[in-house]
Amino acid sequence: MATQPFDVVVAGGGLAGASVGGVLARSGLGVLVVEKERVFRDRIRGELTWPWGHHEALRAGLGEALVQAGAVNRPALDFYADGQRVDSLRWADVSIDALPAIAFSHPLLQETLLTWAEAQGATVMRPAKVAAVQDGHRPVVTIIANGRTTEVRARLIVGADGKKSGARRWLGAETVTDAEHHWFGGLLLSGVPWDDTFGWATTPAAAVGWFATSSDSCRVYIRLRADQVRAAGIAHSVDKFVDFAAKFMPSGTMDGARKTGPLGFFPNSCTWSSRTALGHAVLVGDAAGALDPTQGLGTSLLFRDVRGLSELLADNGNWERATSEFAYQRHAYYGVLRAYDRWCALLDAEEGPEADRRRELNAAAREADPTLGGFAMLEACGPDGLVPDEEARRIYFGE
Numbered sequence: 461m462a463t464q465p466f467d468v469v470v471a472g473g474g475l476a477g478a479s480v481g482g483v484l485a486r487s488g489l490g491v492l493v494v495e496k497e498r499v500f501r502d503r504i505r506g507e508l509t510w511p512w513g514h515h516e517a518l519r520a521g522l523g524e525a526l527v528q529a530g531a532v533n534r535p536a537l538d539f540y541a542d543g544q545r546v547d548s549l550r551w552a553d554v555s556i557d558a559l560p561a562i563a564f565s566h567p568l569l570q571e572t573l574l575t576w577a578e579a580q581g582a583t584v585m586r587p588a589k590v591a592a593v594q595d596g597h598r599p600v601v602t603i604i605a606n607g608r609t610t611e612v613r614a615r616l617i618v619g620a621d622g623k624k625s626g627a628r629r630w631l632g633a634e635t636v637t638d639a640e641h642h643w644f645g646g647l648l649l650s651g652v653p654w655d656d657t658f659g660w661a662t663t664p665a666a667a668v669g670w671f672a673t674s675s676d677s678c679r680v681y682i683r684l685r686a687d688q689v690r691a692a693g694i695a696h697s698v699d700k701f702v703d704f705a706a707k708f709m710p711s712g713t714m715d716g717a718r719k720t721g722p723l724g725f726f727p728n729s730c731t732w733s734s735r736t737a738l739g740h741a742v743l744v745g746d747a748a749g750a751l752d753p754t755q756g757l758g759t760s761l762l763f764r765d766v767r768g769l770s771e772l773l774a775d776n777g778n779w780e781r782a783t784s785e786f787a788y789q790r791h792a793y794y795g796v797l798r799a800y801d802r803w804c805a806l807l808d809a810e811e812g813p814e815a816d817r818r819r820e821l822n823a824a825a826r827e828a829d830p831t832l833g834g835f836a837m838l839e840a841c842g843p844d845g846l847v848p849d850e851e852a853r854r855i856y857f858g859e
């Protein structure tokens with residue numbers, strides 16, 4: 461058992477943990493990042509960050525790491541119906557600083573960010589697991605690595621251990637989750653000739669999204685009701701998944717597709733912690749609150765967390781005050797994103813006459829105000845300043 465003090469111990473070295481660890485180390489703090497996986501693998505996670513999240517990542521100082529990880533610009537969002545492109549949104553027309561969306565390999569970005577965090581001065585323990593935290597004036601973190609237990613003291617513990625976070629219990633918090641409404645699944649393919657856009661085809665019954673993450677990798681996502689996923693057999697058969705997605709894309713797009721990663725589906729529900737900060741512990745990324753993956757806002761959210769928390773800690777000698785302020789702000793912007801996820805699900809993924817009427821009203825409202833009170837700009841400009849109240853809901857739905 462060794463005891464060694466750090467300013468900050470980060471539990472989890474995913475995109476959120478590695479980013480926050482690197483940014484805090486760069487500011488001169490003593491940081492330890494603990495990551496339980498020896499090697500990152502494809503877990504079918506976010507590989508597209510919208511312009512808002514791109515902007516947040518650059519503000520946090522992560523631009524160099526994004527380049528090192530081979531992140532590529534995705535300047536447009538193209539909408540498809542019956543295999544034909546019917547509309548296109550150029551991000552440069554609407555985003556902050558005319559920034560594009562970016563695409564990347566998730567495991568490669570995890571690996572790169574962890575290496576980058578070390579280069580900024582952070583210590584990385586891997587594979588190692590944070591097993592417990594005892595609160596106190598200087599909390600004690602128990603870490604298990606190679607069958608050995610180490611105790612480390614720190615001024616602040618950052619829980620960045622993902623959607624199924626164990627760190628929540630160190631804050632005495634509970635996991636809260638919305639009812640599951642659809643499933644969202646993905647598969648990485650090679651042999652799919654594709655351009656530099658994000659393709660999105662949505663009908664009330666299903667949605668398919670696809671984009672190249674590199675010159676020979678295409679990520680394909682499908683949103684469908686759980687019973688329909690089972691009936692279509694697409695959660696366990698690559699051929700069925702590919703055939704299903706191909707029907708939404710331009711003819712021939714999937715003719716040469718070959719599987720290069722695992723296939724998996726996940727419930728589309730927001731899941732969050734009942735508390736974001738307490739005493740010497742604070743949560744970021746999916747650990748603080750994960751979103752419905754359909755809208756693809758999870759990585760933008762975590763970059764917002766990294767930027768916000770690191771700025772508050774730098775500006776405030778009293779870290780308990782800084783983390784409570786972070787929790788307050790996080791609650792506000794997570795609330796906006798969660799409301800938006802629910803509104804999109806109601807609008808895009810429901811069938812029947814009532815849902816059709818809702819879509820008509822929304823389309824008319826969009827004609828009058830293309831920003832829909834700011835909510836239709838969320839992927840481009842982010843949630844700050846928006847309030848998801850009844851008035852905003854009425855504007856969004858054109859009521």
Ligand SMILES: Cc1cc2nc3c(=O)[nH]c(=O)nc-3n(C[C@H](O)[C@H](O)[C@H](O)COP(=O)(O)OP(=O)(O)OC[C@H]3O[C@@H](n4cnc5c(N)ncnc54)[C@H](O)[C@@H]3O)c2cc1C
Nearest residue numbers: 472474475476496505506590621622745746753756758759
């Ligand atoms: C199917 C799907 C598609 C998605 N698509 C998009 C998209 O297109 N765009 C987008 O922005 N978002 C998307 N998301 C969401 C995005 O992937 C997540 O929001 C993001 O990965 C969260 O990152 P994180 O670092 O908070 O958590 P995680 O990626 O879960 O990282 C947590 C890390 O902590 C480690 N860990 C856990 N417990 C411990 C412990 N006790 N000790 C040490 N280490 C520990 C884990 O090994 C892991 O590396 C998608 C999600 C899903 C499921």
